[in-house]
Amino acid sequence: MLTSPQLSALQAIIPAERIHCDADSLDRYGQDWTRYTRPQAAAVVFPLSIEEVQAVVRWANAQGVAIVPSGGRTGLSGGAVAAQGEVVLSFERMNRIDQFDPLARTVRCQAGVVTAALQAFAQEQGLLYPVDFASSGSSQIGGNIATNAGGIRVVRYGMTRDWIAGLTVVTGSGELLQCNLGLNKNNSGYDFRHLFIGSEGTLGLVVEATVRLCDPAPPSAVLLLAVPQLPDIMAVFHAFRSRLTLQAFEFFSDQALTHVLAARQAQPPLAERQPFYVLLECELPPSADDAPVLQAFEHCLEQGWVVDGVLAQSQQQARALWRLREGISAAITPRTPYKNDIAVVISRLPDFVSWLQALLARDYPDFEVLWYGHIGDGNLHINVLKPESWELEEFRHACEAVNKQVFALVAEFAGSMSAEHGVGLLKRDYLGVTRSAADIALMRGVKAVFDPNNIMNPGKLLRRAG
């Protein structure tokens, strides 16, 4: 709750109709895609300009009120959750795309531009913004930058970080910084741009970004392969990558498929089910000859890594295959899944998954565990479904108990406890799995430089001091 002097001071900088305090708004804007924390926001503000963002930050510093930056609220780690009376600063109304530079192939956009709108804009220019994932219809470029979002094309195009040529940010102390100015070359000292990418709103607010675009993707083939043994998947990856340029290399378990098919009332793509599937998209040679695709497949078949597979014959079929992968998250949302988003170096993946499979079978015997993810990046999404009869808190505690073992294994393999979803609130207490004590102490130091009064998303990523 804001005190009335606090509120009137806020109303002096943002018109009252863009400050929402009704229960519905507080609830809606107080949470992201996760459902583990009860929202408790004090107010939601919708600035229209950089000046207004700066004014709100100055106000928050003066009043000692914390700010939660809020994008499309599709985050999966509780980063955009306001559970401690913070003010939510939503970028929803700062969604202008302007200044397309066809020569530099960059476009400048406000933080609230929806990812899919940026993709569509690029397409209209005959270009591509290649970062893509199932939530791109709602997530915002600002949120993507704040989480350094990855997605389904990382194998080919990298993460959000690789596409940001410039950032305009308002720091936690209200300073306006222009980071990297959209330049290709700029060795003029510390590059703050990369500090803000992936900072989850803890250093300041991204207000504008200059985004790089690239040539559209060449014609591609989309395949679904049936894989009996999970550790063999990286051999399949190698067989295809040594012959073709991969656009995507995803996997999911048969159990995950079952949920998608049920949610979409669809038929299985292969009548004979196997424990795991690879969804693979690869670029075709200019002749559109599919011979190398068939060669790679034949090799995998001979080795016994793959037992069957289908090749999409039209874009319609390609989309239908992709929906099997992209529909998983939405299909299991009603089951309040407990999500782990982990990664190891791909060469260690076969070993890692063997251990992880054994561990989960031993420690989660009663829960349904779904496997899927961007396995070509070494990235696994392990989703544990809540049995209908369990209470949410009880379920979360049970999952956290198993986490100890899972994360011990991740640490042993020098992996990441959060590959692409960020740390936020839900993964904060596991930060030490991947980052050393010295790392974390320096992160605190960096935060203090940009956000001396600790008003930016406090308690996310780093535990509150003391």
Added chain:
Amino acid sequence: MKVLVAVKRVVDYNVKVRVKADGSDVDVANVKMSMNPFDEIAVEEAVRLKEAGKATEIVVVSMGVKQCEETLRTALAMGADRAILVETDTELQPLAVAKLLKAVADKEQPQLLIVGKQAIDDDANQTGQMAAALLGWAQGTFASKVDVAAETVDVTREIDGGLETVKLRLPAVVTADLRLNEPRFIKLPNIMAAKKKPLEKTSPADLGVDVTPRLKTLKVAEPAKRSAGIKVANAAELVAKLKNDAKVL
């Protein structure tokens, strides 16, 4: 029973085509080409008839440029037994295709000719009907269900506001509608096997058919752009607009 299925190579359903600057045609250079979706349904139906033990052989035929071979290979991978390409670079219009189909049917003597109800590029919806007329066979168009017996076939047709079932004496022509079936995904091993299935090439001249175009396209234009939406302040204004401007109330 032998089944003959016609397949056409068209611009992929998901490609947004652009009209050429001179308005003479749409620009199909470098766009993804696929099998006409209704023809895919036709092939699927034939394969299901074979799997059910009702069809003994499936022959697929395509007319057009050399690249139609790819479309035929797709049909072979779906389960057709052999393919015929009537190769020509001439633009083919529905009547020419119907005549070619008759010539191929005369040679192959199938009991059933299945084609898509229309091709999604020209949307002519004429080929199946004209082929039936030229052959003097019965026709069951817009099929959503096909039930084959020894001498006859029952075809359930999608008509305005309902369904109609007709009984046709074989041989007959059936044109496939959207709800007839959902085509399968094609298995990679079947794609490999399809490369070895027989594909015979012939030409309109070999078949004795004159395919010279008889229709001339005068102009191709983009559909009218939708105007931007407007925001109304309240329900009363909405009702007023629907009444006075849109005239739907």
